[in-house]
Amino acid sequence: TRTSRPQRILKAVQRKATVGDPQSVITAIDHFCRHREWAMNVGDEKGSILDSVVNEVSPVTVLELGTYCGYSTVRIARLLPPGACVITLEFNPDYAAIARQVIKWSGLEDKVQLVEGASGDWIPWMKEHFGVQAFDLVFLDHWKERYLPDTKLLEECGLIQKGTVLLADNVICPGTPDYLEYVRNSPHYNSQYYRSHLEYTKAEDGLEKSVFLGY
Ligand SMILES: Cc1cc(-c2n[nH]c(CCNC(=O)c3cc(-c4ccc(F)cc4)cc(O)c3O)n2)ccn1
Numbered sequence: 001t002r003t004s005r006p007q008r009i010l011k012a013v014q015r016k017a018t019v020g021d022p023q024s025v026i027t028a029i030d031h032f033c034r035h036r037e038w039a040m041n042v043g044d045e046k047g048s049i050l051d052s053v054v055n056e057v058s059p060v061t062v063l064e065l066g067t068y069c070g071y072s073t074v075r076i077a078r079l080l081p082p083g084a085c086v087i088t089l090e091f092n093p094d095y096a097a098i099a100r101q102v103i104k105w106s107g108l109e110d111k112v113q114l115v116e117g118a119s120g121d122w123i124p125w126m127k128e129h130f131g132v133q134a135f136d137l138v139f140l141d142h143w144k145e146r147y148l149p150d151t152k153l154l155e156e157c158g159l160i161q162k163g164t165v166l167l168a169d170n171v172i173c174p175g176t177p178d179y180l181e182y183v184r185n186s187p188h189y190n191s192q193y194y195r196s197h198l199e200y201t202k203a204e205d206g207l208e209k210s211v212f213l214g215y
């Protein structure tokens with residue numbers, strides 16, 4: 001097919017959503033991915049859990065690993081108060097280009113910093129480049145085999161401190177077994193599993209919320 005799936009998602013947003021209305025962007029993407037083409041957005045069911053965690057944490061600085069088309073970026077940014085922001089990392093330049101336009105359509109570009117590149121390359125530069133002390137919330141939604149190494153890297157770089165909340169998508173499907181084992185057995189994290197379903201399907205999936213307790 002001539003266009004990519006992310007391009008078709010953007011087209012659905014431009015056709016169905018209202019500029020400056022983040023909820024209409026979320027609704028348009030969910031409708032398209034449920035009724036037209038599946039895509040790897042966190043989706044409406046797990047998205048509601050994400051919303052409740054964002055509201056509970058009321059973070060000032062958020063790190064999102066794995067932007068894709070910007071669906072969860074919009075979900076998070078729409079709940080942030082003035083002055084708060086989400087830094088989101090995307091590896092694939094084509095996904096990043098679409099995400100920028102989706103975020104712009106939602107009117108939330110002032111609350112979002114989208115960075116292109118690999119998590120492992122960028123995390124060590126976060127403090128210096130963005131003036132970040134530590135993250136209040138980290139949403140892990142990138143390559144599943146990078147969840148554990150990047151969590152350890154965030155710890156080493158001092159970007160996780162007492163009270164930081166890690167929220168991980170896809171801990172069942174596709175699955176992140178080594179990450180789950182780590183946060184559930186570490187004395188430095190208090191973890192809980194939110195059972196749900198893989199976006200737009202009946203397959204089991206869920207989010208794992210882990211609060212860092214300090215050293
Ligand atoms: C900064 C940085 C960023 C990245 C990065 N950027 N964007 C991503 C996307 C990662 N997401 C997924 O692969 C994913 C897959 C499924 C899925 C697929 C197929 C199935 F059959 C079932 C489930 C479902 C999901 O919800 C997912 O999130 N990684 C990588 C490295 N460094």
Ligand SMILES: [Mg+2]
Nearest residue numbers: 042141169170
């Ligand atoms: Mg995901």
